[in-house]
Amino acid sequence: MEIAIKLSQFLLSLSILIILHELGHFIPAKLFKTRVEKFYLFFDIKYSLLKKKIGETEYGIGWLPLGGYVKISGMIDESMDTEQMAQEPQPWEFRSKPAWQRLIIMLGGVTVNFILAFIIYIGMTFFYGEKYITNSEVKDGVWVQNTELEKAGIKTGDKLVAIDGKEIVKFEPSINMDVLMAKTVLVSRNGEEKTITLPNNFIGKFIDQDKKGLIALRMPFVVGGLQDDSPNKELKAKDIFVSINGQPTRYFDQVEPILTANKGKQLPAVVLRDQKETAITVTVNKQGKLGVALGSIKEDNLEKLGYYKFSTETFGFFESIPVGIDKGFTQLGNYWRQLKLIFNPSTGAYKGVGGFAAIYNVFPDSWSWEAFWSITALLSIMLGVMNLLPIPALDGGHVMFLLYEMISGKKPSDKFLEKAQLVGFVLLISLLLFANGNDIYKAIVGK
Incomplete structure (x- = not known):
């Protein structure tokens, strides 16, 4: 039953993200009178589970749940339809449209991803509010669960004061990610403040240890x-x-x-x-x-026993908007920082890259709408950022060539774009193999 619940959340979240991302391409393409030949949830290699042609577009569901796509006429994409590209451009084709229209079509998917994430954070702020513990409530310090963090100098009982110079006001679950990506942590120990500098390869060491967390609230033995x-x-x-x-x-x-x-x-x-x-x-x-x-032990019992006092802040609809937007930008900034660490081999962060199994395992065993929407919002940001990377075959690659065309006034040849698309496709397959290979390795070694 737990597997079914996790799988249901995973597939529902993935479907929402894929459909809305592709709609981001589909809608401006239609507005600019560009023909869309296919709109698919999941990939339909060799055959599809469902399909129906409405007007000039075939809508369907493929059997391979690794993404989705819209096939736009006259566009060099993963279909590598060289026959169509060898013919004379037609007015309804992507390649016949002005560069600014093509740019809007290509940016439509990631734009929807970012808008979706912000809408979810605004909605969650309105419906659930914010539940947290003020850092001043953590009177006896934190529980350090990771030996590498202890070796770096942070001990159980230390009170966290600031991370990278930013004062900690609220003790929230995200504090683990903040510590993981930190360069320095200011702690208070026995009334004295001390700055701890984390090693550059701390993330890699943490991943090798495979700990679920770094620090946590100190809890009673129940x-x-x-x-x-x-x-x-x-x-x-x-x-x-x-x-x-x-x-x-x-x-x-x-x-x-x-x-x-x-x-x-x-x-x-x-x-x-x-x-x-x-x-x-x-x-x-x-x-x-x-x-x-x-x-x-339940939160209200922790309060009764004098451990921690939990605070809940509620927001009206209009109050939720700036708070939700701020959460979205915070997550966007955090994910960008993670990407930079991943592409820096010295940090060892690349060891934590995961594929579809890693995403599946993020979802809880029991159904929780709050957890579902929180994960979906984060995945939407990840999908948007990843698609903006300037890699041919990704939206960012197309945008890169379009910007070159708009600035220089010269359009790259179709042959060049075909070769670039092929290189990008190889890069993407390599990244997918690496990420999912990491998942398989962790499963084999029991991490």
């Missing part, structure tokens, strides 16, 4: 249940550890060192059970474990 071979039958689900062996265990990260130092021993402990502190004895096995499954 018992979710007992394992079959657990020696601690006295424990109950929802118990929260207060202390073990006389040492405070307000946070989960404080428990492991105590257990590791007392393997095979029985220790006095205090747990919070039904809102009352209860004294018990726990047995630590030879592996330094208690034989329990970890549980979770």
